[in-house]
Amino acid sequence: MKTIIRILILSIFVLSQSVYAANKTGTVNLKEAVGTMRLDYFHTGNSKQEFFSVDEVVIEPHPWAGNPNQPIDTIPRGKYLFEVFDLKSSKLLYSRSFSSIYGEWEYTGEATRVNRTFHESLRFPAPKAKVQVVLKKRSYSEGFKEIWRTEIDPAHMFVNTGKPRFDGEVFAVIENGDPAKKVDLLIMGDGYSKKESAKFHADVKRLADALFATEPFKSRQQDFNVWAVLPNSDISGISRPSTGVHKDTPLALRYDIFGSERYMLTLDNKSFREIASQAPYEFVEIVANGETYGGGGIYGLYGTTSSDNDWSEYVFIHEFGHHFAGLADEYYASPVAQAMVQGLAEPYEPNVTANTNKNTLKWQQYVKPLTPIPTHWDKEAYDVYSNKYQKRRREIRAQKLPESIMNELFAANSRFQKDLFSKNKYKNEVGLFEGANYEANGYYRSEQNCIMFTRDQNFCHVCSHAIEQIVDLYSK
Numbered sequence: 001m002k003t004i005i006r007i008l009i010l011s012i013f014v015l016s017q018s019v020y021a022a023n024k025t026g027t028v029n030l031k032e033a034v035g036t037m038r039l040d041y042f043h044t045g046n047s048k049q050e051f052f053s054v055d056e057v058v059i060e061p062h063p064w065a066g067n068p069n070q071p072i073d074t075i076p077r078g079k080y081l082f083e084v085f086d087l088k089s090s091k092l093l094y095s096r097s098f099s100s101i102y103g104e105w106e107y108t109g110e111a112t113r114v115n116r117t118f119h120e121s122l123r124f125p126a127p128k129a130k131v132q133v134v135l136k137k138r139s140y141s142e143g144f145k146e147i148w149r150t151e152i153d154p155a156h157m158f159v160n161t162g163k164p165r166f167d168g169e170v171f172a173v174i175e176n177g178d179p180a181k182k183v184d185l186l187i188m189g190d191g192y193s194k195k196e197s198a199k200f201h202a203d204v205k206r207l208a209d210a211l212f213a214t215e216p217f218k219s220r221q222q223d224f225n226v227w228a229v230l231p232n233s234d235i236s237g238i239s240r241p242s243t244g245v246h247k248d249t250p251l252a253l254r255y256d257i258f259g260s261e262r263y264m265l266t267l268d269n270k271s272f273r274e275i276a277s278q279a280p281y282e283f284v285e286i287v288a289n290g291e292t293y294g295g296g297g298i299y300g301l302y303g304t305t306s307s308d309n310d311w312s313e314y315v316f317i318h319e320f321g322h323h324f325a326g327l328a329d330e331y332y333a334s335p336v337a338q339a340m341v342q343g344l345a346e347p348y349e350p351n352v353t354a355n356t357n358k359n360t361l362k363w364q365q366y367v368k369p370l371t372p373i374p375t376h377w378d379k380e381a382y383d384v385y386s387n388k389y390q391k392r393r394r395e396i397r398a399q400k401l402p403e404s405i406m407n408e409l410f411a412a413n414s415r416f417q418k419d420l421f422s423k424n425k426y427k428n429e430v431g432l433f434e435g436a437n438y439e440a441n442g443y444y445r446s447e448q449n450c451i452m453f454t455r456d457q458n459f460c461h462v463c464s465h466a467i468e469q470i471v472d473l474y475s476k
């Protein structure tokens, strides 16, 4: 078994190296492969101030899997933007927008009381000469403003070129070609014991199949490669502190992030990056082995889901919407940990708005001339049902009832929504539907329903378009 794994790892490594070099010369020349540089740093602060300090600069084992045709981010969707400049010429070599766990945490109550440190990484094509890395943060009134810069000398002796320790499996799930011309999605497992390797293979296939059964991923499947990495573990399941469960799993994925029981992330970015670097990747979904409902998704970082919940496929796709395309939540009824501090400023995400002017609406090209703005939906009936549903949801968790009871509640909720939405004459229209972005009033979504709003497995037109733009950025 071990030998097979080693051969698999080796063949993937050699394949991606050779494809890169062959791209330029037509022949395999490993020396020409562009490396992947990773800047690891600590992001420290509170709600009022923040600091940055370098951890280390790393050359990852795999060549750069990003698209060499589009090094500059033309559609920045996140809270942050980083830019890599050649130090000598000041030429912009690479840029990407992203969001972070810190970026959410600084809006929590905790950030008004204590300092915390989060480990973060920036990945870019390894430069040949010294570069300046500039990190910018979005301000609602002034766009991106610089908050940190650091110089990197790729020839410095502390640039870590060592291959990180790894014990586990790496395999290809879907291979459509050269990583430089494809979107490379990596699916990682956490909380799978060695005996559950076959289960991980089956879970990965089921979740990837669900993603590629959903538009626009269905039509764009040829633009993707899907890889999988499973670090070996003796432990089954992941940590859930609210029920007293703590487990030392390789990726340290856990529930209860920021005190929200269903919010599942890992704060161990160093382990996450070292394990992820075993495969070529641009986007990541981490699957927690278990049945408890939960997930999370951060633009440019990763998405998460549990493997065995009735709604795992939905969560996998919804969180991928956040992680892959920077989509906002279109729901507003569920409690979230971070406060919305920006008031009703126009959100930068493509699928929610505070703007009610039809002529300047960011998705106006999809709105038919006769569709009223704002657009009617039975929000009153929805809200009455939602209040009862949310109350019951809290009771189920407080009483620690079996997951099957929660699954039934979610199923009943979906039936109610489906029935209610089917009665609206604007059910298939793009318009301006009130309630989105965690606010019942003042924020709007573009369609009555979308996977970013309810557990319906379809993206609205606006979200689909936003996803296709990212697919293009990594594959054209």
Ligand SMILES: [Zn+2]
Binding pocket: 330, 351, 450, 451, 452, 453, 459, 460, 461, 462, 463
């Ligand atoms: Zn949507």
